[in-house]
Amino acid sequence: MSQIGKFTQPDHSGNPRYFIEFLEMVERLPETSEVRARAYRQMRLRPGMSVLDIGCGIGTAVREMANCVGPSGSASGVDISEAMIEEASARVEGIYNVGFMTGEACRLPYPNAVFDAVRMERVLLYVPDRLKAISEMIRVTKAGGRVAITDVDIDCTAIAGKNRAQTRKMTSLVAETFLHPTSARELPALLRAAGLKDVTVDYMVAASTHEFCVFTTQGTLRAAAEAGKVTTAEVDEWYRELAELEAAGDFLQLWIFAIAGGTVREA
Numbered sequence: 160m161s162q163i164g165k166f167t168q169p170d171h172s173g174n175p176r177y178f179i180e181f182l183e184m185v186e187r188l189p190e191t192s193e194v195r196a197r198a199y200r201q202m203r204l205r206p207g208m209s210v211l212d213i214g215c216g217i218g219t220a221v222r223e224m225a226n227c228v229g230p231s232g233s234a235s236g237v238d239i240s241e242a243m244i245e246e247a248s249a250r251v252e253g254i255y256n257v258g259f260m261t262g263e264a265c266r267l268p269y270p271n272a273v274f275d276a277v278r279m280e281r282v283l284l285y286v287p288d289r290l291k292a293i294s295e296m297i298r299v300t301k302a303g304g305r306v307a308i309t310d311v312d313i314d315c316t317a318i319a320g321k322n323r324a325q326t327r328k329m330t331s332l333v334a335e336t337f338l339h340p341t342s343a344r345e346l347p348a349l350l351r352a353a354g355l356k357d358v359t360v361d362y363m364v365a366a367s368t369h370e371f372c373v374f375t376t377q378g379t380l381r382a383a384a385e386a387g388k389v390t391t392a393e394v395d396e397w398y399r400e401l402a403e404l405e406a407a408g409d410f411l412q413l414w415i416f417a418i419a420g421g422t423v424r425e426a
Contacts, residue, residue: 175242182216184374190365194309194416195220195280197361199227201307201420207231211274213264213296214238214282218247218257224278225257235274237262264292269299276300280419283342293353300423306355307420312343318372319411321400329397330418332383333376343417344424355421363416371404372412374397 185191188370205211207230212220215236225234236259238244244259251257252426260387262268264286277296286292296306308330320326334340350358377398404410 162340170193175240178240179217179242182219184371186219188365188367188371190363192363194363194418195223195364197418198278198280198307198309198420199224201359201361201418202278202305204228204276208275209233209273210235211277212236212271212298213267213277213279213292215247215259216243217248218250218259220278220280221247221257221259222254225254227249228256230256232256233258233261235269237267237269239263265295265297267299269407272301273297274300274304276305276307278307278309281311282315283308283310283346284339287338289339289342289349290353291424293329293349293355297353297355297423302423302425304423305420306423307418308346308350309418310343310346310415312415312417313337313340313406315341315344315415317411317413319399319404319409320397321404324396325393325397328389329376329380329394332388336379343415346417346419350421354424356424358419358421360417360419363418365371365414365416367412367414369401369410369412370402372410 167372196360204224204227208228209232210224210228213334214220215238218236221234221236233256235257236247238261241261248259260268265288277300278420279296283292286337293306300306302315316330316334318326318330347358347360380389380394383389384394401410
């Protein structure tokens with residue numbers, strides 16, 4: 160079973176389709192479009208701009224940014240996964256001001272100072288050297304341009320489970336599979352440490368569904384049971400309780416998002 164905390168290179172996971180389905184499921188969550196809209200405001204998008212999405216996945220943000228910058232502008236997407244780039248490219252057929260490339264966040268395949276604004280969403284959770292990734296964002300952005308980063312605080316995931324201690328154990332097991340599960344709360348400091356000015360941050364709480372919870376945690380918790388970190392009986396019991404809450408209309412899962420932006424300094 161695939162684990163969402165292992166979203167470092169879907170092509171090597173043995174099941175890249177799982178990660179595409181995950182992103183499609185994220186798109187169906189009620190607050191997803193608002194999270195992106197706040198990032199676009201941090202980027203200060205306007206017609207004629209050249210913009211980039213790092214870790215573009217299936218390309219939804221690239222398509223939206225292409226509409227924001229209009230035919231006189233351009234929107235690009237880069238992702239480490241060839242499967243994601245293939246999927247994203249198929250979804251923009253007929254849109255002429257977009258382009259996609261494969262590449263790593265810490266080694267972007269673009270020249271210096273080519274974009275007016277650059278964004279990244281839910282990527283720093285997985286990147287070993289976060290300051291290097293932000294430095295690359297700054298490198299490819301023009302002086303005076305905007306860098307915007309969105310992240311979710313995995314360690315703060317709130318689930319209304321019947322057994323609070325058991326629920327905390329399960330959410331902690333999921334969080335520990337991420338390299339930086341507290342990345343969202345650290346974003347403002349990271350942007351300032353990277354040398355950006357005029358750093359601002361917006362926080363948002365988003366809800367997800369029972370289906371999403373099971374889809375994103377099951378692989379991790381089954382692997383944790385195999386590793387002896389939790390028993391299979393505990394995992395099964397937890398999922399039964401969540402199903403009961405869902406049936407009663409009482410299931411709740413909340414996430415804290417941080418949407419931070421900063422301006423690239425003059426050379």
